[in-house]
Every structure is written in structure tokens, then in C-alpha cells.
Amino acid sequence: MTRYLLIIFVTLSFSKKIVSQTKYLDSIHRNKVYYFKNLNNDSLFYYSKKLQQSNNKLSKVIGISAEAYAYHRLKKYKEAEETALRLVEKTNYFLNNSTNEKQAFLEAKVSGLNRLFWIKKNQEDYTKAYEYLIQMQSSNEQHPNKKDVKYLRYKIIIKTLKAIINQALNMNFEAKQILLSAYSDSNSEAFSNLKDNRFLQQKADLLNSLGNAYLSINRTDIQNKNHNKSYLDSASYYYDKAFEITKLFNPPHEDSEIIYNLRKTEVLIARKEFSKAVDLINNYKNISNGYPYFHREYFQKAICFHNLKKSDSTIYYSNKFLKNQEKCETSKLITIYDILSKEYNNLNKLDSAYKYSKLTLDQYNLAKSSKDKTFNLFYNNNFEQAQQLNKTIEEREATKQRNLIISFIILLLTFFIITFYLIRKEKEKKKELILIMNKNKPAEIEKKEYNIDEALETKILDEFKNVTKNSDFLKPEFSINYIADKLETNTTYISFVFNKHHEESFKQYCTKLKINYVVEKLKTDKNFRKYSIQAIAEEIGYTNASAFTRAFKKHIGITPSAFLKDIEN
Structure with a gap:
């Protein structure tokens, strides 16, 4: 009996020792994850994998969260998304099947x-981003302690993210107000003793978002033909303030300087100080610490050299940017395509100019469609919240009911006003976008009038004459594409020149040539009159006798059979 008790004691002692060692190792690995988070990606991946191998559930989700962050930092969005989805799935499982550490799992899910x-x-998929924001807000509100610092921090983060969605919908002033409110919250007494890197990062992100908001307001102001220098001063001020906070990180954030300089370059571009911007861009390589900045460099240099009237450099950096098109944001694609269309137009390379101006409009329409979907989601979600508020109102005292219903109505009216405002803004933006090239003429008209030089027009007109002389119009394959291929140009130019010199469509013109040819031949060639209607139709390129008969009757007024009888008589 004594021996059995001794074995049990030794086993329990050994188990406790293993548990103790696991906790100790997990603690070390967690600290390493927090230490290397913004310092070294390889080490971050290594220790995140270590945590995921732990028997402790919370250590596992911290490891998955760290791995998702590492992929995101490398801009490997596919891998980051897959890992983050795995994190949410894991935390949902633990929340549903575990009684311990529910608060910690809930916070991991929100993360x-x-x-x-x-x-x-x-990725500029704002619809999906807003869906995740809704889930994030819902999950955070399940937090059992509404005075907990993490709950309060995520409330501020959610405000920041809502502001970002507002910016995506061009509601820049609204975004600024939300961000100022969030920044005020971050300075409350609840956070007075919080100096860890995660909170400092949150404040820096908030300040950078404020800088972005003022930069966006400045762009909107310019589009409305106003200019208020103070917006750019404010953007610069908040970027500077964010950078000062990153200097307090322990350990330091190795990307903070390059990210700060990327933003300062945006301000210089907005100020139209393009030469200074290029100097700053050329210094990226000295401060990058391995940060993947090249895509941003190509984009910013394309803008700067375009405005500095350096066509070769503009086209060079634009093409370098477009080589990784799958990583391109839609808004940046629109900018680069627009720049290329203007550069090629200035160089009189009209086919390329037309190609990129069309791509500009195509991408703009894609972006508009995406933002329309996001706005509908934004509106509907808030409308559902308003409906829920209405249900709450009904349960309250009668004395408060009237005021809350009025608030509800005001909320609805606000959304209707926002809807009207956004629709009007989008229409204005579309008009502005399609007013390209010289003297702000509509893009379609300008390209048609400007893109056809006299030599090409003469060449096309001569080909029309040749078509009539050599009877090319009788061939079954004859069409506007036939002429375009022969002249090695496009159908848009052929159509434009034809319409300029004729008061009928190209198709009507071809039909008239074919029918006139048949009429003349029937009058002069007795053998031709012996052909069947199908054979006559095939002679002039028709494969279908019925189609030929309809065309003949429309042009001559009677059917081919009736016409033949008249001739014979």
C-alpha cells in the first residue's frame, strides 16, 4: 500500500513539474512573440509556431494570432487571411466548448x-471589411466587463475602423470627427498607466488615420476647386505626432521610420513639391530595414515624374508598378492608368492613349460598384440597429418614448441625406473622371476628334474607294473588321471616318452596294437571271436567301422574284 501511494505521489509530482515547465515555456514564447512582433518576422514565425504546439489553448490562439500578423506585415494577404480565419474558428470552438478563460478567447476572436x-x-474590399467590423463590434459587446481596459481599447479601435469605412465612402469630414472622438477617448484616465507597445501602436495608428483623413479632405477640397493649406498642415502634424509615439516602443519598431517617410512623401505630393518628394523617395533604401517599399516607390515616382514632365521616367515607373498588378489597389490602378493615358497622348501614341483611358474608366466603374455595395451594407446595418433601438423604445416609459422616436426619425433622415449626398458626389466624380485630355472636353468626344490624323483619315477614305472598285464588299467575310485588319488599325477609327463622310451607317452602306450590284447585273446579264434566289444571295456574300430577300425589298421596294418578272416582261 505504501508503495502504491509513493508511485501516485511521484506521478503527481512529475505531472505538476511538466505542467509547470509547459507554463514556463509558454510564458517565454509569449514574451518572445511580443518582443519580435515589430522587430523580426523570422523570429516571430518561429515563436508563433512554438506556441501553436503548446497544450495550452490560449497559447495556441496567441500563436495563431502572431502568425496572421507576421503574414500581414509581409503583405502576404492570402496566407494572413487563412490564418486569421483559422484563429476565429479556433476561438469560436473554445468559446463554445470551454468553461475557462472565456474572456481571453473572446479578446483573441476580436483580435x-x-x-x-x-x-x-x-485589398480595398470594403464590403467584406465592413462585415468583419460588424462581427468585431458584436463580439466586443459580449465582453463581460465593460470597464476592462481591453474592452475599452477595442471600442476605440472599432471607432477608428468605422472612420476608415467613412473615408472609403468619401465621408471624410465624418471620418475626421469620429477619429478626433476616438483620440479623445484614448487620452482618458482609464489608459493613464498603459504604456505597452500594443496600446502605443493603437495610438500611433489612430493619429496616422487622422493624418490620412486630413489628406483626403484636402483632395476633396481640390476637386471642389478650393484649397485650404491648413488641411495639409494638420495631416503633417498628426503624422509627426504618430512617429513620436513609435519612438517610445520597446523594443523599437523597425518599420516606423520608412512608414513615416512614405506618409510624409504623400504630403509633399499633395503640396505639389515633387522634386522634394523624389529626394525623400530615393532615401527609402537607406531606412527600409527590409520593409517591402518598392511598390509604393514606383507609384509615388510615377506621380512625381508625371508632374515634373519627365515622360520616360513616368512610363518606366508606371510599368514597374503594373508588373505586380495582382497586388495593386484599385484606386492606385486608376491613377496609374490615367497618368499613362495622358503621357501617351502627349507623345502622340494614340492607340496606347486610348487603351489606358479605357482601362481608367473600367477600373473606376469597378471601384464605384464595390463602394456602392459597401454603402448599402453600411446603411442597412445601421438601419437594422435603428430598428432595434425602436424596439427598445417601445419597452421604455411613455414619457421618454416621444423623444427617442424623434431621435430615431432624425437618424433615418440623416441616412437619407447621406445617401443623397453620396449619390451626388459619385455622379460628380464620374463626370470629372471622364473629362480627360486637353481643355476638359468629354473623354469620348475628345479621343475621337483628336486621335484621327489626316494621313490615317485619307488612308481609310482611299480604302473605301478600293472596296467599291475591287468588289471586296461581295465577300462573305467583308465587315468593318475586314477593313480595320487590312489597314492595321482599329474599328473605332474606321467607324469614325465613315460616319464623318456619310449620312448612313456602315452596314446600310454595304447593303446598298451589294443590292445595287445585283440590280445592275440582273439588268445586264441574262445568264445571271437564271440563278436561283439562293445562288444570287451567295453571289453577293449572303448565306441566307431570306435575309437577302428582306434586304432587297427594303432597298428596291419589291422582292427579287418580282423584280425578275418585271425585267422579263
Whole structure:
């Protein structure tokens, strides 16, 4: 009996020792994850994998969260999304099947949804980003302690993300107000003793978002033909303030300087100080610390050299940017395509100019469609919240009922006003976008009038004459494409020249040539009159006798059979 008790004691002692060692190792690995988060990606991946191998559930989800962050930092959005979705799935499982550490798992889930928001935001998939934001807000509100610092921090983060969605919908002033409110919240007494890197990062992100908001307001102001220098001063001020906060990180954030300089370059471009901007861009290589900045460099240099009237450099960096098109944001694609269309137009390379101006409009329409879907989701979600508020109103005292219903009505009116405002803004933006090239003429008209030089027009007119002389119009394959291929140009130019010199469509013109040919031949060639209607139709390129008969009757007024009888008589 004594021996059995001794074995049990030794086994329990050994188990406790293993558990103790596991906790100790997990603690070390967690600290390493937090230490290397913004310092070294290879180490971050290594220790995140270590945590995922732990028997402790919370250590596992912290490891998955760290891995998702590492992929996101490398802009490997596909891998980051897959890992973040795995994190949300894992935390949901633990929340449903575990009685311990529910608060910690809930916070990990919110963190995973936050990562998914940023992935979709960076891909400019604002509809999906907003869906994750809704889930994030719902999950955070399940937090059992509404005075907990993490709950309060995520409330501020959610405000920041809502502001970003507002910016995506061109509601820049609204975004600014939300961000100022969030920044005020971050300075409350609840956070007075919070100096860890995650909170500092949150404040820096908030300040950078404020800088972005003022930069966007400045762009809107310019589009409305106003200019207020103070917006750019404010953008620069908040970027500077964010950078000062990143200097407090321990350990330091190795990307903070390059990210700060990327933003300062945007301000210089907005100020139209393009030479200074190029100097700053050329210094990226000295401060990058391995940060993948090249895509941003190509984009910014394309803008700068375009405005500095350096066509070769503009086209060079635009093409380098477009080589990784799958990583391109839609808004940046629109900018680069627009720049290329203007550059090629200035160089009188009209086919290329036309190609890129069309791509500009195509991408703009895609972006508009995406933002329309996002706005509908934004509106509907808030409308559902308003409906829920109405249900709450009904349960309250009668004395408060009237005021809350009025608030509800005001909320609805606000959304209707926002809807009207956005629709009007989008219409204005579309008009502005399609007013390209010289003297702000509509793009379609300008390209048609400007893109046809006299030599090409003469060549096309001569070909029309040749078509009549050599009877090319009788061939079954004859069409506007036939002429375009022969002259090695496009159908748009052929159509434009034809319409300029004729008061009928190209198809009507071809039909008239064919029918006139048949009429003349029937009058002069007795053998031709012996042909069947099908054979006559095939002679002039028709494969269908019925189609030929309809065309003949429309042009001559009677059917081919009736015409033949008249001739014979």
C-alpha cells in the first residue's frame, strides 16, 4: 500500500513539474512573440509556431494570432487571411466548448476579426471589411466587463475602423470627427498607466488615420476647386505626432521610420513639391530595414515624374508598378492608368492613349460598384440597429418614448441625406473622371476628334474607294473588321471616318452596294437571271436567301422574284 501511494505521489509530482515547465515555456514564447512582433518576422514565425504546439489553448490562439500578423506585415494577404480565419474558428470552438478563460478567447476572436478587417481594407474590399467590423463590434459587446481596459481599447479601435469605412465612402469630414472622438477617448484616465507597445501602436495608428483623413479632405477640397493649406498642415502634424509615439516602443519598431517617410512623401505630393518628394523617395533604401517599399516607390515616382514632365521616367515607373498588378489597389490602378493615358497622348501614341483611358474608366466603374455595395451594407446595418433601438423604445416609459422616436426619425433622415449626398458626389466624380485630355472636353468626344490624323483619315477614305472598285464588299467575310485588319488599325477609327463622310451607317452602306450590284447585273446579264434566289444571295456574300430577300425589298421596294418578272416582261 505504501508503495502504491509513493508511485501516485511521484506521478503527481512529475505531472505538476511538466505542467509547470509547459507554463514556463509558454510564458517565454509569449514574451518572445511580443518582443519580435515589430522587430523580426523570422523570429516571430518561429515563436508563433512554438506556441501553436503548446497544450495550452490560449497559447495556441496567441500563436495563431502572431502568425496572421507576421503574414500581414509581409503583405502576404492570402496566407494572413487563412490564418486569421483559422484563429476565429479556433476561438469560436473554445468559446463554445470551454468553461475557462472565456474572456481571453473572446479578446483573441476580436483580435482575429480586426486582422481580417485590415486585410480586406488593404485589398480595398470594403464590403467584406465592413462585415468583419460588424462581427468585431458584436463580439466586443459580449465582453463581460465593460470597464476592462481591453474592452475599452477595442471600442476605440472599432471607432477608428468605422472612420476608415467613412473615408472609403468619401465621408471624410465624418471620418475626421469620429477619429478626433476616438483620440479623445484614448487620452482618458482609464489608459493613464498603459504604456505597452500594443496600446502605443493603437495610438500611433489612430493619429496616422487622422493624418490620412486630413489628406483626403484636402483632395476633396481640390476637386471642389478650393484649397485650404491648413488641411495639409494638420495631416503633417498628426503624422509627426504618430512617429513620436513609435519612438517610445520597446523594443523599437523597425518599420516606423520608412512608414513615416512614405506618409510624409504623400504630403509633399499633395503640396505639389515633387522634386522634394523624389529626394525623400530615393532615401527609402537607406531606412527600409527590409520593409517591402518598392511598390509604393514606383507609384509615388510615377506621380512625381508625371508632374515634373519627365515622360520616360513616368512610363518606366508606371510599368514597374503594373508588373505586380495582382497586388495593386484599385484606386492606385486608376491613377496609374490615367497618368499613362495622358503621357501617351502627349507623345502622340494614340492607340496606347486610348487603351489606358479605357482601362481608367473600367477600373473606376469597378471601384464605384464595390463602394456602392459597401454603402448599402453600411446603411442597412445601421438601419437594422435603428430598428432595434425602436424596439427598445417601445419597452421604455411613455414619457421618454416621444423623444427617442424623434431621435430615431432624425437618424433615418440623416441616412437619407447621406445617401443623397453620396449619390451626388459619385455622379460628380464620374463626370470629372471622364473629362480627360486637353481643355476638359468629354473623354469620348475628345479621343475621337483628336486621335484621327489626316494621313490615317485619307488612308481609310482611299480604302473605301478600293472596296467599291475591287468588289471586296461581295465577300462573305467583308465587315468593318475586314477593313480595320487590312489597314492595321482599329474599328473605332474606321467607324469614325465613315460616319464623318456619310449620312448612313456602315452596314446600310454595304447593303446598298451589294443590292445595287445585283440590280445592275440582273439588268445586264441574262445568264445571271437564271440563278436561283439562293445562288444570287451567295453571289453577293449572303448565306441566307431570306435575309437577302428582306434586304432587297427594303432597298428596291419589291422582292427579287418580282423584280425578275418585271425585267422579263
